[in-house]
Amino acid sequence: MDEALFRAINSGLDHPVIGWLMVRVTTFSTWVLPLILLLIGMVLVDRRRGIIAIAAASLAVGIGDPFTFYALKSFFARARPCIELENINVLVGCVDSYSFPSNHAVNSMAVVGAIGSVFRPLLWVLLPIGLLVCLSRVVVGVHYPMDVIVGGAFGICLGVGVAMAVKKMMGDSKVENIAK
Secondary structure: HHHHHHHHHHOOOOOOOHHHHHHHOOHHHHHHHHHHHHHHHHHHOOHHHHHHHHHHHHHHHHHHHHHHHHHHHHHOOOOHHHHHHOOOOOOOOOOOOOOOOOHHHHHHHHHHHHHHOOHHHHHHHHHHHHHHHHHHHOOOOOHHHHHHHHHHHHHHHHHHHHHHHHHHHHOOOOOOOOOO
């Protein structure tokens, strides 16, 4: 079922404009300036909550990224679709690391969960971006849908959990729990 869904998404969204957009979405350098502006904006709006959001997002990615790459991917040892499938669209380089779960999904959704827990209105801006990053990994041919679904779910839970822990450590009652 995962392969069939992968093929439906990967071939169904095969269009030059969509491909160009998905390559940009999946590339980290695309997000550097917007992320810097977001972080500065959060600190300017509310210094304390901005620092909490930055700390929570940084910790969540700092925990989730190596744990996913070194522990989970090695444990599940699932080959990427760009390695094991033929007749698919591969729009970025295909690396030989394992596929499950997607680090891009974990990291992007951890940032969504962490920042969305601290600045609730930003959740509705960041969530579609995080989901688009997840989708992009399937469209560019390097992950199966289940890789990004599980990675995204793990990432958002990690981001929310870390934000709640940082909130508790900082004693900040203004930090919202998006799970409400």
